[in-house]
Amino acid sequence: MMFDPQVIIEKLPEIGSGLFVTIILWAAGMIGGVALGFVVATLRRFCGPAVNLPLGFVVEVLRGTPFLIQIFLLYYGGPFVGLMLDPTPCGLIGLTVYSAAYYSEIFRAGFAAVPPGHVEAAECLGLTRMQIIRRIQIPEMALIVLPPAVNLSVILLKESAVLSIITVPELTATVSAIGSQQYAFLEAIFLLAVIYWVLVEATDRLGRLAEHRLARLRFSKA
């Protein structure tokens, strides 16, 4: 294989813009997914079976079908119900809704894992409802929720590559287009793999660092 770094260096600005789109989509999808997922988990826990069952069904459907099918449905099916979306907003909505389903399950497990005894103990000690949520429930949940949440954000970064199929100008689409134009497809795909690999490893390490920090914080104050 002949590797010509010149090709890549010339195209660095384009690759940078693709990387930028990927990171923005990833971050926005994650923030949107966490927010929506938290709302869904809260509604499912506190609003009775009339809310819990239909939401549970939607979550199951989102978790049980491929992301690509969901994106196709939104992108190609949307216009038939008056939802004309450009690829990028369509991708962002897709990522948000898809990740919200998974985040909601993580939060649900988090809620369930806070022992009721801790909440009762806090009540007996005279903490207010807000204090209990802020000082007992959220810190305990955070510790349980963090590892799967980091895991999910890594999955989300990788799923965002799928958006290249509906021509979102993110990293995969940009770099593979450069590869075809320059007749250097293999080099381009290698580069692409390495960029994702570095991003994923970095996220993973950061997540583990945060877990250690959080665990230490918790035990030092206990």
Place this chain on the structure above:
Amino acid sequence: MTLKLFTLLLQAAISTVGISLVSIAIGFVIAILLSAARLSGKAIYVAPTQLFISFFRGVPLLVQLLLIYTLLPVIGINVPSVVAAIIGLSLCTAAYQAENMRGGFESVPKGLIEAAEVTGLNPTQTFFRIRVPIALRLTLPALVNEAIMILKSSSLVSVVGIIEITKMAQDLASSTYLPIPIFLSAGLIYLVINWVIAMLGRYAEKSLAGTSA
């Protein structure tokens, strides 16, 4: 949507299930080998194994598939695209399965391994007769999850033109202008298959729980 379209999707489902099953099976065998390499404790086996697992877990499957499709012909291997897709899916799931198995292998009680050694089993026997059966029982739920993941991920092989549910749905949607019913039906088929996998998994867990260690 007519029944004929749905039948076409169902036929394509056979190819989705076939590709996924073969990939999971091959990936499983590779994962066992990777676990053995990692448990050997020798750096020449452990380091490449870690690198393999980290790479295939760190790169999007779509990029892996593109890489394998481009790489195979360059290094002189010309195989049908289905085979390339299966290679891609197998390598990816092998990395995930090996990572899942790690927890299982770590929780095999030390005493059992020592007992096996004292009884005179060689390392290979200890691995296949003691470690693998115990570790696998512990990793079964994760394996079922992985099977579901691969079934969903197999939709990506549509990108390289293999006719399975997603590709069929895409072709039908563009030729009939009925994307909503077609993609909904495709989703439904995936959902039902995943449901069956989950049920089989629960059944397997239950029947394994009954047998003694």
